[in-house]
Amino acid sequence: EEALAARVIEERPSAVGRYQFTHALIQETLAEELSTTRRVRLHARIAEALEELYGADAEAHAAELAHHFAEAEGVLGTDNLVRYSLLAGERTMAIYAYEEALAHFQRGLAAKEGETTQSPSSVDSETAALLHGLGRTQLVMLQVDEGWANLTRAFDYYAEVGDIARVVDIADHPVSIRAPGQTAPLLARALELVPPDSYEAGRLLPWYGRLLNALEGD
Secondary structure, eight states: OHHHHTTSEEEOTTOTTOEEESSHHHHHHHHHTSOHHHHHHHHHHHHHHHHHHHGGGGGGGHHHHHHHHHHTHHHHOSHHHHHHHHHHHHHHHHTTOHHHHHHHHHHHHHHHHTOTTSOTTOOOHHHHHHHHHHHHHHHHTTOHHHHHHHHHHHHHHHHHHTOHHHHHHHHTOGGGGGOHHHHHHHHHHHHHHSOTTSHHHHHHHHHHHHHHHHHHOO
16 A cells, blocks of 8 residues: 555556556666565565466466576576476467577576586487477577577487487478588488388478488489
């Protein structure tokens, strides 16, 4: 009531018991007055409370949760930060919000590769999924070299563990035609991993033929 009287906050239209700041600068100013430790702990409480509140619907709020878990990384660690960043990246990628997707994948990957138990060059299933998402986003945004480097790291992991479905998904990426010199070797490797008379081979062979034509006129 005191904040309402001072016009620091206002009631949300058509939402009983919900409030918002009257101006974003007020929110920023109040946040800046908090100590770093206090701010991190508040974000941790918010993250855990929202996750419990959303329950089974938490994935639909992945971007919001990823933000709070990122701000609370010093208290809560990286597990949920990585998980929700990956989910948020895929969800924003699906609605063509590529810049947002890029930020989510990069934040998740930075947290994952910053773990003390994992060197930056190593890859596990979660890292591979982030690399896959980041690489696809970068290709769409015409960051071809960076995107294909990340997709190649994901491809190497999936090939090593025998995840043929994801190997084919990466090799069959329609934007890969923009990097024929990088894509053709991966397509050749993917074709070695699938049966020659399979549906998967049928998906890959047209791209491989186009790339061979572009590179060698064959």
